[in-house]
Amino acid sequence: MPFGSLDPLCRLDRNTTSRTVPAASMVTNIMLERFLIFFMIDQFDIILKFCPRHFTGGQYYLMTDSNIGWKGRLSLGWTQSIKRAFVTNGGVRPPTNKLAAQMEIAPGPDPEIVIIPLEQHVGAPCVPMVETNDRVLVGQKIGDSREYISAPIHSSVSGEVTGIIKYPHPSGRDILSIQIVSDGLSQPAPNLEPVNHPTDLEPQEIRSRIREGGIVGLGGAVFPTHVKLAPPSDKPVETVVVNGAECEPYLTGDHRLMLERGADIIMGARIIKKAVGAQRIVVAVEDMDDNAIGAMREAGGTDEVEVVVLPRRYPQGSERTLLKTILGREVPSGGLPSDVGAVVDNVGTCAAIRDLFYTGMPLVDRVVTVSGDGVARHANLRVKLGTTVHEVIDFCGGLVGEPGKVILGGPMMGAAQYTTAVPVTKATTGILVLRGETIFRRESPSFTCIRCGRCVKHCPMDLVPYLMGSYSDCGMWEELERFNIEDCVECGCCAYICPTKNPLVQLIKVGKEGYARKKKKMETLQQNREEQQVASREEVMHDGGKPRQ
Numbered sequence: 001m002p003f004g005s006l007d008p009l010c011r012l013d014r015n016t017t018s019r020t021v022p023a024a025s026m027v028t029n030i031m032l033e034r035f036l037i038f039f040m041i042d043q044f045d046i047i048l049k050f051c052p053r054h055f056t057g058g059q060y061y062l063m064t065d066s067n068i069g070w071k072g073r074l075s076l077g078w079t080q081s082i083k084r085a086f087v088t089n090g091g092v093r094p095p096t097n098k099l100a101a102q103m104e105i106a107p108g109p110d111p112e113i114v115i116i117p118l119e120q121h122v123g124a125p126c127v128p129m130v131e132t133n134d135r136v137l138v139g140q141k142i143g144d145s146r147e148y149i150s151a152p153i154h155s156s157v158s159g160e161v162t163g164i165i166k167y168p169h170p171s172g173r174d175i176l177s178i179q180i181v182s183d184g185l186s187q188p189a190p191n192l193e194p195v196n197h198p199t200d201l202e203p204q205e206i207r208s209r210i211r212e213g214g215i216v217g218l219g220g221a222v223f224p225t226h227v228k229l230a231p232p233s234d235k236p237v238e239t240v241v242v243n244g245a246e247c248e249p250y251l252t253g254d255h256r257l258m259l260e261r262g263a264d265i266i267m268g269a270r271i272i273k274k275a276v277g278a279q280r281i282v283v284a285v286e287d288m289d290d291n292a293i294g295a296m297r298e299a300g301g302t303d304e305v306e307v308v309v310l311p312r313r314y315p316q317g318s319e320r321t322l323l324k325t326i327l328g329r330e331v332p333s334g335g336l337p338s339d340v341g342a343v344v345d346n347v348g349t350c351a352a353i354r355d356l357f358y359t360g361m362p363l364v365d366r367v368v369t370v371s372g373d374g375v376a377r378h379a380n381l382r383v384k385l386g387t388t389v390h391e392v393i394d395f396c397g398g399l400v401g402e403p404g405k406v407i408l409g410g411p412m413m414g415a416a417q418y419t420t421a422v423p424v425t426k427a428t429t430g431i432l433v434l435r436g437e438t439i440f441r442r443e444s445p446s447f448t449c450i451r452c453g454r455c456v457k458h459c460p461m462d463l464v465p466y467l468m469g470s471y472s473d474c475g476m477w478e479e480l481e482r483f484n485i486e487d488c489v490e491c492g493c494c495a496y497i498c499p500t501k502n503p504l505v506q507l508i509k510v511g512k513e514g515y516a517r518k519k520k521k522m523e524t525l526q527q528n529r530e531e532q533q534v535a536s537r538e539e540v541m542h543d544g545g546k547p548r549q
């Protein structure tokens with residue numbers, strides 16, 4: 001059925017990517033191909049209701065759990081997302097505040113000194129491979145680990161190592177870091193070898209190069225990519241999902257990458273596809289990101305690459321939510337995306353993989369969004385790893401007014417900092433400076449729950465945040481196992497939606513640590529007990545070399 005003939009009130013032009021809905025009150029139904037969308041438009045607010053049981057196809061449906069305040073615009077993205085999106089639970093819709101969306105990615109400051117922490121990834125920390133007074137070059141490996149789950153660290157400047165010291169880290173701890181004074185020459189290391197046809201390499205060779213290049217998940221999770229690209233042999237990967245759903249408010253680095261480097265992202269995804277032996281590439285973009293949708297469609301070019309448009313919702317970019325929305329399959333508790341035949345990589349990671357193979361340069365910088373009402377200039381900068389946060393803020397014109405909070409990452413999942421002397425690491429997606437009057441300050445430290453159930457309703461992982469928060473507040477770690485606390489993705493939806501402003505995600509993080517300590521203690525006790533039992537059995541069996549009578 002042709003689109004244009006369906007609804008005279010909401011004329012939908014096939015040749016445009018969006019349309020304007022008349023600002024009049026109406027209630028109407030539209031049948032789009034096999035899908036029925038029932039929506040009401042009341043002046044400028046649209047309330048969307050998708051009626052699953054009325055679809056003639058009956059395969060896909062999408063439901064909103066609450067009214068959406070939406071300013072009179074309906075794009076074709078909705079139609080396509082409806083075609084492919086599956087129902088997922090929970091989530092919230094915070095204001096997007098994408099203040100730096102129009103700012104092209106530009107080079108960041110040229111630091112005189114960099115502080116490069118030896119812990120910038122999930123897994124074992126690196127040990128230093130250089131000593132004080134050593135000369136280093138850009139891309140030279142300066143830290144590595146023998147452990148499988150780890151990733152090497154490289155110098156982002158050429159210059160001299162002036163110290164290997166413990167230094168404030170974005171995690172709040174002091175971490176062993178390598179301090180390098182730059183000579184300003186940016187001289188590259190001599191052993192960097194580009195590869196002209198990376199997709200011709202064997203999967204093992206690709207993984208090995210990715211490991212040596214220090215590539216980790218640049219969406220903020222910083223999980224070593226070579227580990228991700230080596231799924232168990234009994235779990236074949238069919239789909240490479242390129243995650244362009246930048247659902248955190250304020251962050252725009254991925255958006256700019258998709259606009260400016262779509263072809264490079266797709267190239268990186270093709271290398272990943274070869275490494276895991278997948279059949280297809282799916283690029284996931286949120287429906288509000290019209291320009292990025294177009295750019296990625298253009299960059300994808302072939303049938304091998306499919307761009308899927310997802311409804312805007314936080315945390316749409318979380319791996320589990322993304323897979324459930326795109327594939328309709330749920331990653332089991334404690335499982336990995338390979339359990340549902342997929343591997344997920346952020347657009348920044350894909351671009352970094354492409355750069356590694358085509359230039360030979362390991363991961364020595366990353367795109368960082370600088371935003372918030374407390375900084376003079378909003379920007380998307382390519383910042384050398386190890387540059388201090390205050391240097392980046394100064395580069396953007398410095399602070400405006402009294403800063404209330406400096407957050408590394410977005411406001412939902414980012415970490416508030418007690419100093420701006422911390423360095424930019426592989427995990428730094430953004431530097432967000434909020435003024436004192438903008439931020440909410442909790443007056444009472446007590447946990448005051450009115451049992452409204454909103455946190456449960458909005459939890460994307462179907463957990464019970466108020467009970468986890470409550471047990472964590474009381475230090476009852478053993479109780480937390482019953483509530484699958486390890487499945488919490490720390491998205492912050494529960495804390496965001498709570499009417500009494502309970503710091504639920506903070507309590508859950510504390511609970512996770514407490515539970516992990518308790519679990520480790522119990523495992524050690526159990527192990528000791530088993531060893532004692534084995535030892536006493538052997539003593540009984542071999543008393544003096546002879547079995548006891």
Ligand code: SF4
Binds near residue numbers: 494505
């Ligand atoms: S932080 Fe954890 S418990 Fe809270 S909504 Fe997110 S996943 Fe659920």
Ligand code: SF4
Binds near residue numbers: 466
């Ligand atoms: S949202 Fe807040 S007040 Fe409501 S049940 Fe959860 S913790 Fe309690």
